[in-house]
Structures are given as C-alpha cells and as structure tokens.
Amino acid sequence: MSAPNPGGPTTGKDTTVPETKPSPLLGVEGLHVAYGDRKVVHDVGFTLARGGSLALIGESGSGKSTIAKAVLRLLQPAEASVGGSVRLAGTEVLSLPERQFRALRGRQLGFIPQDPGSALNPVRSIGTQAHEAAALTGERDAAVRRRIILEVFEQVGLPDPVRVYDSYPHQLSGGMLQRVLIALTVLPRPSLIVADEPTSALDVTVQKLILDLLGDLRKELDIGLLLITHDLAIAAERADTLVVLKDGAVQEQGPAAQVFAAPRTDYARNLQADVPALNPDRYRSQRTGAPQDTLQRTWQDSASQDVATQDGTTADSTTADATTADRPAQIAVTDVTKSFRTRGKEVRAVDGVSFAVERGRTHALVGESGSGKTTAVRLLLGLEQPDSGTITVGGHSTAGLTRAGLRDVRRHLQLVYQNPFTSLDPTWRVGRIIREPLDRFGVGSTADRDHRVREALQSVGLPDDASDRRPAQLSGGQRQRVAIARALVVRPDVVVLDEPTSALDVSVQAGILELLARLQRDLGLTYVFVSHDLALVRQMADTVSVLRRGQVVEHGTVDQVFDRPQHPYTRALLDAIPGTSGLASPAMADAPAEHRHIPKLAEAAV
Amino acid sequence: MTSGYGRFALARAGQAAVVVLLAYVLTFLVISVLPGDAITNSLRDPQSGLSEADIQRIVQYYGLDQPVLVQLALSLGRFLTGELGFSLQSNLPVAQIVGDALPSTLTLASTALAIAVVFAIGIAYGAHYAPPRWAGLLRSIPSFFLSVPNFVIGLVLIELFAFRLHAFTTTDPNSATATLFAAVTLAIPVSAPLAEVLIASLDHESRQEYALVARSRGLDGAQLFARHLVKPSALPSVAMVALIVGELLGGSVITETIFGRDGIGTVVQKAVTGEDQPVLQAVVSLSAVVFVAVNLAADLLTPLLDPRVNVREAANA
Structure with missing residues (x-):
C-alpha cells in the first residue's frame, strides 16, 4: 500500500507521526489514484485535526472528488486503483477488509453529496x-x-x-x-464529514443557510469537516486549512488566511484573481473603455426617467424617445405580465416587469430559481407572448408579429445558453454548428458564409481547425466559445446571456467573461445578462433588476444596487455572496485571530 | 392519494373493458370475413349427423340467416352474459371445453412466469455482484436463452431428464415434476428479455448518486440491492412482465404439444383445423382478457411502486 514510486524521493516528513503525537482525525499520505492507466491523483497528502475543517479546492479534473471518494472508499475497485495511506484516527483504512470498513461508514465517516x-x-x-x-x-x-x-x-x-x-x-x-x-x-x-460541493446545486441564499447550518452543527457536535469545493471564497470562509489542487497534485496548502490572502503559487493566485466576489471591477475598464463616473452619470439620467415610468406618469418614456438621441434604448420592456396555469392554479411568472437597456450596455436580471428570470428571457426572445405590457427591441415591438417578423427580431437577438454541454448537437462539427444560423437566415453567398464562420471562430479566440472538431473534443470553455460564435455569426445587436458561465470552472469563467467584455467593446453589443450570481453581475453589468417571485424588487445601476441596497431581499442576496459575509460565519467565529482579517479584506475588495 | 388512486384505477379498468370488447368485435369480424362459411359448411357436412330441425335451431341461435352485424350483436350479447356458445365439432358447450383445458394451461403458464422471474432476478443479481469473470458469463446468458427455440429446450430436457435420468415420465404429463420441466422449457426464452431489462436498469440505478450515498451509510451489496435498487429497477420490468404474458400464451401451445399436455394449446389446434368458430372466438377473447388484465395490473402497480407518477394526470391521459 505504499506509494508506487520507489525510485523517487519519499515524502518522509510525517512518517513517524502516529506513534508519538495523538493521531490526527484524518491523515492522508502519498495518495495515488488511477483509473486504468490514467493517473488522476499524484502523491497527495494532508492532515485534518479532530474537530477541524479542511477544504480541498480545485477545478473540474483536479481530482478533488476522487480524493474524497478514495477517503470514503467509494471508488469501485474494478475501475480505480488506489495507493498510499489514509488514516482515520490512526487506523489505516485503505487496507482494511471491506467488512470492517463498512462498520466505519456512517458511524465514523459521513458523506454529504453534491446534488441533493x-x-x-x-x-x-x-x-x-x-x-x-x-x-x-x-x-x-x-x-x-x-x-x-x-x-x-x-x-x-x-x-x-x-x-x-x-x-x-x-x-x-x-x-x-x-x-x-x-x-x-x-x-x-460521525467524527468526520466529507462534503462534496454540498451547495453548488443550490440558490445563493439557500447556499449560505446550508453552510451556516453545517458550521453550527460541526461546532456543536465536534465533527471534523473535509470540504470539497471549486469556490475559493467558500473554502476560505468555511475552512481552517486550504489544500489547492491542480491536475491531481497539491499546489499549495496552509492555513486558510495565508493561502487566501497571500497565495504563493501562480495557480492559487490566478484562482484567487478569478473569483468574481473579490475583484468586482475587473472587467469594468476594458468593457466600456470610458471612465466609470461618466458612464454612471449617463445612466442615472435615464434611470431617473425610468423611475418616473414606474410611478406611472408616462407609459412611453422608457422607449427610444425618452432617452437622448445618442443613447436610444435598445431594449424596452414595459409593465410585462405573464401567467401560467398549473394544476388549476394561476401562477404569475412575470408580474409587471419593466426595464430598459441602452445600446452597448449590459443589463442584468438577477434572481433565484422561481424568480421569473427564465420566463422574462423567453418573453424577450419572443418564445412566449406576454399577457399584457410591451416589449420593443431596437424600436420594434415583438408583440403580435408574424413568424417572419419574429424571425427577423430573433436574428438581431441571439441567445447564449447556460450549459454548453447540452446546447450543442454532439453529432455536428463545430463549423456546421456556427454556420447553421447563416443557412437558416440565408445570409450571403456560400463563400461569404465560410468567411464569416472563420471570422466568428477567430473573434472568440478559437483556432481555425476547431471547425472540424465535434463538441465532445472540446472543453467546457471552448464549447461555450462555440456557442458565443454561433450567436455572433449573424451579427446581432443584442445577445441574451442566460447564466453563460454557471456550468464552467472559475478560471474558464474568467476567460469567457473577458471575451464577452471585449466583444461588447469591439462590436457595440447590448447584453441582457441573466444570473443568480451577484458577484458576477457586479463584474459584468452596468444596470441591474433584482427579480423575486416575478416582480422587480429593486433596480438601478450596479453601484446603486450593490452599495446601497434598498430592499431586504437584495440585502439578503448580497449577504449570501461567499467571501463577503465571513464575520457572521460560524466557521470563522472559532478560528484563530490571524484568520479573521479575511472578511475585512473581502469587504474592502467589494 | 386514495381517492385519486381509486379514480385512476376505475378509469384504467374502464379502458381495459373497452379494449376487451374491441378485441372481441375484431376477432368476430376477422373470422367472418375469412373465405368459406365455416358454420354452414360443418353443419351441412353429412358426417355431422345433424337433423334438419337441429340445423334450424343452430342457424337461429347464431343468426346465420341474418346480416353479419346482427350476428355480431347477438354474439356480443351472449359474450356479455357469459355465454360462449357450443362447439361445432363436439356439440359441447364452449365454456366446458375451455374450462376443462384452462387449469392445465394456467398452472403451466403461472409456474413458467414464476420461474422466469426467479431466473431473471438471479441472473441480474449475479451479473452485478458475482466476481467479474462470472458476472461476464452471466451477462451473456440472456442472449443465449433467446437464441435457442423452446422446442429444442423442451426436447433436450425430455431426453435428459425423462429418458436418461427418469426424473419424470412422458406418459403422465400432468405430474408435478413433468409440469415443472414443461414450465422451465417455457420460462427460459421468456426470462431472457426480462433479465436483460433488469440488468440494464440495475446498471443504471447503481450508478445513481443515491446508491453511492446509501453505501456511504454503511449498507452492503445485498442490502443496497434489496432496499434501494430492486424497487426502481422493477419499474421497467413490470411493464416487461406484462408483455411477456403474451409470449407465455403463444409459447404454451408449442410446449403443450411437446410434453403431450392437454391444454388451451391443444384446444386451439383442434379448433383451427376443424374451423370451430365459436371455440376460436372464445379462446381469442380469453387471451385478450388475460393480456388486458395483466397489463391493467401492471398499470395499477406502477403508481404504487413509483410515487412520482401523478395518478391524477395519469387518469386523464
């Protein structure tokens, strides 16, 4: 069961620990895991003290979940070979017979999975x-x-x-x-709980409640926690020790405050820089190319007029003629309502929603599941017709259009969908996927279309030869670039981004956001950005509407809403952003004093 | 749940009754458009030994001198009151002929079904929990079972167990042991698709995250199988069982012939060769009833196995 690299130098720093000191709750040493010939975990080692908490951080493919399953011995022996040492309270568990190990499951070792x-x-x-x-x-x-x-x-x-x-x-x-x-x-x-991304499938406010609960119970019952997460902010807020993983190897480990505030390796530094909550102004300058305050002033002018509409003075003031001639509203949604009937009950999915977006700007629709943001997008795209209210795109109403009219609107209004793993036809090559809208809309000659496909590929930073590949041969980030290229190839004015990065790793997400910001600057695109992630919205958007149960509870510029939230729901959403609410977190309350400056640092950053 | 389920059950039972009636009508029409007037032919056959008065009575009973639709109405009316008419070959009541043959076939088919289910569960469980080498072998069994015709299986079993090992004799086909071997013959090809469905759904279910989480609670293989995997895996299998019953009905004709048993298979064979329309009509309708009843049972079982099935929506479907 020893590490299978006899020629290499041994990691010999902790080899004598169990005899002398009281053994730690969990000691992992020289852990190797391979699926067949593919090695996914290399020589990983860490220790977790009794009642302590440790976070394994890494992106998909970093081996973090595999390590968790190796510790729990949930890997199928037929599929994965595990080497090294995993000690639970001094007992070597990897070599334990299944029957004896089973007695530890649940009683000593608890497991909280990713998707409830x-x-x-x-x-x-x-x-x-x-x-x-x-x-x-x-x-x-x-x-x-x-x-x-x-x-x-x-x-x-x-x-x-x-x-x-x-x-x-x-x-x-x-x-x-x-x-x-x-x-x-x-x-x-149990004395140890392994939590594998316990909140990544949940809404932000729920996420915070669950993490708080886990922290409280841990303290109350003195349970050790091994937290697996891709979110550095969550890890830093909820664990004493961080272990940063990349490609199955430990990049860096140490006390949470140290790794978080002063990462030593480039990888950890990049990971930190890519967390939206910590770097709210990252894309601002390159996105607009204009000084921030000018931008803000311009918006506030139109925002005040927008407020006037909400008060019901003039119905048409949000449309093109309301704002100054050089800044016409590209999209105007006025008092739109849409209801659905389910099981005899009428549900108002969207209830009196209004917002306007200027040309070349980004407007964010923020809300949790059930807030009506998806319905709002469907209405905007003309996939549903509103019960009442008007929607105009580029000055043209989308209501009551014929099929041909709708097609024309859609050409100028493209969607980038949430999950690039399901939104691309797996049997098509990339070139055909990007070309499809050109064929549909009958744009230009054949040579013209080929040219535009190449142009679109280049603009999203993909190599020319990518057009011969199929989606399965691309990474998640590359797939989302293909989806963006497909949206851009018809040269739309408006792109609706429906949670465009929620299925992606944080560093990949940063690349996509950077691309979107550049494209907006170069092409003057107008974005409608739908997200539940407020930190991301702060990075990307100029203006924002916060939706709750189909209604806009608050709207304004990003700075207004984030710095001076008026509605309690907005405040709750903001509090739920990991990395900003550390003071209230139970994991922090009992942490050594040196850890406590994290929340301050995070607060200062936001 | 209960009142919702009650309404769902009633609606499904109603649909089932309609299907049975339609099957009866369809059978009647198919037989009546077949060339040759079966009833009149056998009645006029000099060998039937019927007097003119008898013939007159029978013609009146079936309404043979009237249009097909009137005959259908008469026939359907008798069917609904439980009267199946008389055999044209033996003059015995059809109910009696079928009633005599039915117990033998029912014993055979239900034993075969039970054996097939046991075989399928055994193969699927083994394919999952046996050591990899054996599991691979077990996985190939269903396709082997499917590729051997059941008369071959029957003949091999008779040769081996009756003639060599003397486990049973072919002269007493209704003994318990002989019935068992006949049922095995019938069960083997029928168990194959069931085992395949079970293996596939067990594969699917054991890959689900809840199976992993249940294992993390310290459940062993057998507990996981019995408590967590059987029920969700049974869902597609229940539908499969309903389809298999059709195969059992068809297969029993061959098996009965091989093992020399007197059952519905024999009745059908005689009725077809003798153009015995009332018997044929009764047997086909009976098959429809059995088939519909089994599918109804599967339908009614599904919401009990799977709480996600919304009976209110299903009842309106």
Whole structure:
C-alpha cells in the first residue's frame, strides 16, 4: 500500500507521526489514484485535526472528488486503483477488509453529496431512508428511531418534521433535501464529514443557510469537516486549512488566511484573481473603455426617467424617445405580465416587469430559481407572448408579429445558453454548428458564409481547425466559445446571456467573461445578462433588476444596487455572496485571530 | 392519494373493458370475413349427423340467416352474459371445453412466469455482484436463452431428464415434476428479455448518486440491492412482465404439444383445423382478457411502486 514510486524521493516528513503525537482525525499520505492507466491523483497528502475543517479546492479534473471518494472508499475497485495511506484516527483504512470498513461508514465517516436532488432514492420515502442512518446508532426499537429522526430533522431546521418524514424526495425543494441529507449524516454522530460541493446545486441564499447550518452543527457536535469545493471564497470562509489542487497534485496548502490572502503559487493566485466576489471591477475598464463616473452619470439620467415610468406618469418614456438621441434604448420592456396555469392554479411568472437597456450596455436580471428570470428571457426572445405590457427591441415591438417578423427580431437577438454541454448537437462539427444560423437566415453567398464562420471562430479566440472538431473534443470553455460564435455569426445587436458561465470552472469563467467584455467593446453589443450570481453581475453589468417571485424588487445601476441596497431581499442576496459575509460565519467565529482579517479584506475588495 | 388512486384505477379498468370488447368485435369480424362459411359448411357436412330441425335451431341461435352485424350483436350479447356458445365439432358447450383445458394451461403458464422471474432476478443479481469473470458469463446468458427455440429446450430436457435420468415420465404429463420441466422449457426464452431489462436498469440505478450515498451509510451489496435498487429497477420490468404474458400464451401451445399436455394449446389446434368458430372466438377473447388484465395490473402497480407518477394526470391521459 505504499506509494508506487520507489525510485523517487519519499515524502518522509510525517512518517513517524502516529506513534508519538495523538493521531490526527484524518491523515492522508502519498495518495495515488488511477483509473486504468490514467493517473488522476499524484502523491497527495494532508492532515485534518479532530474537530477541524479542511477544504480541498480545485477545478473540474483536479481530482478533488476522487480524493474524497478514495477517503470514503467509494471508488469501485474494478475501475480505480488506489495507493498510499489514509488514516482515520490512526487506523489505516485503505487496507482494511471491506467488512470492517463498512462498520466505519456512517458511524465514523459521513458523506454529504453534491446534488441533493439525486442523492435520495426517488421511490422510497424520506423516513424509510432515514431509518438506515438511525439504525447505525444501534437503536433497535423502530419507534425510538423515528423519534431520533424527527429530533434531528428539527435540529437542521426542517419545518414540520413529520411531513418531511412521510414525504418522497420529489416533494421537497433542493434546500430541504440538502437539510435532510445533512440530518442523516450527522445523526449517527460521525467524527468526520466529507462534503462534496454540498451547495453548488443550490440558490445563493439557500447556499449560505446550508453552510451556516453545517458550521453550527460541526461546532456543536465536534465533527471534523473535509470540504470539497471549486469556490475559493467558500473554502476560505468555511475552512481552517486550504489544500489547492491542480491536475491531481497539491499546489499549495496552509492555513486558510495565508493561502487566501497571500497565495504563493501562480495557480492559487490566478484562482484567487478569478473569483468574481473579490475583484468586482475587473472587467469594468476594458468593457466600456470610458471612465466609470461618466458612464454612471449617463445612466442615472435615464434611470431617473425610468423611475418616473414606474410611478406611472408616462407609459412611453422608457422607449427610444425618452432617452437622448445618442443613447436610444435598445431594449424596452414595459409593465410585462405573464401567467401560467398549473394544476388549476394561476401562477404569475412575470408580474409587471419593466426595464430598459441602452445600446452597448449590459443589463442584468438577477434572481433565484422561481424568480421569473427564465420566463422574462423567453418573453424577450419572443418564445412566449406576454399577457399584457410591451416589449420593443431596437424600436420594434415583438408583440403580435408574424413568424417572419419574429424571425427577423430573433436574428438581431441571439441567445447564449447556460450549459454548453447540452446546447450543442454532439453529432455536428463545430463549423456546421456556427454556420447553421447563416443557412437558416440565408445570409450571403456560400463563400461569404465560410468567411464569416472563420471570422466568428477567430473573434472568440478559437483556432481555425476547431471547425472540424465535434463538441465532445472540446472543453467546457471552448464549447461555450462555440456557442458565443454561433450567436455572433449573424451579427446581432443584442445577445441574451442566460447564466453563460454557471456550468464552467472559475478560471474558464474568467476567460469567457473577458471575451464577452471585449466583444461588447469591439462590436457595440447590448447584453441582457441573466444570473443568480451577484458577484458576477457586479463584474459584468452596468444596470441591474433584482427579480423575486416575478416582480422587480429593486433596480438601478450596479453601484446603486450593490452599495446601497434598498430592499431586504437584495440585502439578503448580497449577504449570501461567499467571501463577503465571513464575520457572521460560524466557521470563522472559532478560528484563530490571524484568520479573521479575511472578511475585512473581502469587504474592502467589494 | 386514495381517492385519486381509486379514480385512476376505475378509469384504467374502464379502458381495459373497452379494449376487451374491441378485441372481441375484431376477432368476430376477422373470422367472418375469412373465405368459406365455416358454420354452414360443418353443419351441412353429412358426417355431422345433424337433423334438419337441429340445423334450424343452430342457424337461429347464431343468426346465420341474418346480416353479419346482427350476428355480431347477438354474439356480443351472449359474450356479455357469459355465454360462449357450443362447439361445432363436439356439440359441447364452449365454456366446458375451455374450462376443462384452462387449469392445465394456467398452472403451466403461472409456474413458467414464476420461474422466469426467479431466473431473471438471479441472473441480474449475479451479473452485478458475482466476481467479474462470472458476472461476464452471466451477462451473456440472456442472449443465449433467446437464441435457442423452446422446442429444442423442451426436447433436450425430455431426453435428459425423462429418458436418461427418469426424473419424470412422458406418459403422465400432468405430474408435478413433468409440469415443472414443461414450465422451465417455457420460462427460459421468456426470462431472457426480462433479465436483460433488469440488468440494464440495475446498471443504471447503481450508478445513481443515491446508491453511492446509501453505501456511504454503511449498507452492503445485498442490502443496497434489496432496499434501494430492486424497487426502481422493477419499474421497467413490470411493464416487461406484462408483455411477456403474451409470449407465455403463444409459447404454451408449442410446449403443450411437446410434453403431450392437454391444454388451451391443444384446444386451439383442434379448433383451427376443424374451423370451430365459436371455440376460436372464445379462446381469442380469453387471451385478450388475460393480456388486458395483466397489463391493467401492471398499470395499477406502477403508481404504487413509483410515487412520482401523478395518478391524477395519469387518469386523464
């Protein structure tokens, strides 16, 4: 079970630890994992003290989840070979027979998975699955187990525990399911919890609540936490020790404050620079090319007129004639309402929403799931017709258009979709994907189209030969570049960006944002930027509308909304940005004094 | 749930009844458009030994002197009151002929179904939890089962177990052991598609994150299989079982012939060769009833297995 590199120098710094000092809760040494011939984890080592917290940070492919599964021994022996040493409270677990290791699962080692929506069996009730966790306490009486389960449901803040107990997973929200999973994990009082991206599938405000809960329970029950995350801000806020991983090897490790505030390696530095929350002004200068205050003043002029509309004085003031001639509104959405009927109930997905976007600017629609932002985008694209209100794009109303008219609007209004892994036809080559809109709209001659495809590829920073590849041969970032090229090839005026980076790693995200900012400056594009990530919005947008249950609760310039939020919901959203609310975090409260300057630093940055 | 489920069950049962009636009508029309007037032919056959009065009675009973649609109405009316008419060959009531043959076939088919389900679960479980070498072998079994015709299996089993090992005798085809071997013959090709569906859905389910999380709670392979994987994997299999019943009905004709059993298969064979229209009509309708009933059972079981199925929406579908 020793590291399979006999020729190389051994890592011999910690080899004598277990005998002399009290053994740490978790000690990983010289860990290697290979899937077949492909080595994905190289010589990884770290230790986690009893009751401590450690975060493994890295992007997709960095091996962080593989390390977590190796520690939990959840890798299939047929698929992965694991070498090295993993000690849990002094006991070597990698060489333990399965039967003995199984006794540790749940009781000593808890696991909180990434996506709560798929982590519970969909055809069994929550209660029956909870009994499996309760059985680990050794309690034989089912009635007593039920009481324990209801108690722990109460403890994790689930309203109406009995109803949750009787529910099936599909009847609960993602946040509630993650609470259930945390409840089941802490119920047998393990000494270590491995949490694999526990909040990346949740809305920001829910994310904060879940991380707070996890921190509180950890402190209360003295549980060690191994947190797997791609989000440096979350890691720094919630863990004492950070381990930065790249390509399966440790880049840097140390106390959270040190790694976060003064990263030693270039990789960690870049990772830090790419976190939107920490660098709110990153794209500002290159995006507009204009001094910030001029821009702001110009917007405030039109914003005040916009407010006038909201008060109901003049209905048409937001459209082109309201603003000055040199800054006509490219998009004007006025008092738009759209309802859907589901199961006999009428739901107002979008309720009296108004906003206007000037040519060459970026307007952000911010909100959590169910806020109506998706419906707003569908209305804008003409995929749905509003029940009332008007939408004009470039001065033309999109309502009541014929098919041909809609097609014309769509040509000037392109969409970049959230997930580049599903939005590109896997059987098509990149060239054909980008060319498709040209063929559809019958733009130019054949030679013309070839030229424009090449031009679009170049403009998004892809090599010419990329046009012969298929999506599967491209990385996530490259795929999103293809999606952007496809949107740009018809030379639209407006691009709707629907969470364009939420499926991407943070460093890849930074590249895409940089590209979008450059394209906007070069081509004078108008962006409608849909996101739940406020930090990202602050980096990208000029103006913002905060949506909640279909209504705009607050709107204005980014600086107004972020510096002086008026609505409590906006404040809650802002508080939920990781890296900005460290003072309130339980993980921080008990951290050594040296760690505490992180929140201040983060605050100063935002 | 209960009242919603009750309405869903009623709606589905209603649909099933309509399907049975349509099947009856269709069978009747198909038989009546076949060339040759079957009933009149056999009645006029001098060998039937029927008197003119008898013939007159029968013609009146079936409405043979009236248009097809009237005959259909008469026939359907009798079917609805449970009267199946009389065999043209033996003059016995059809209900009696079918009733005599049915227990043998039902025993054979239900035993075969039970064996097929056990085979399929065993193969699927083994394909998942046996050591890799055996698992690979088990995975290839379904395609082997499918590629061997069941009369070959039957003949091999008779040769081996009846003639060499004397486990049963072919002269007493209704003994328990003989029934068991006949059922195995019928079960083997039928278990193959079921095993394949089960293996595929087990593969799918065991890759789901909840299986990983359940393992992290300390469940071993057998517990994971029994508590977590069986139920979701059973969902596609339940639909498969409903389809398999059709194969069992068809396969039983061949198996009964090989093993010399008197069952529905034999009745069908005689009825087809003798152009015995009332018997044919009854047997085809009976098959439709069985097929529809099994599919109805599968339909009614699905919402009980899968809480995500919305019975209210399903009832309106």
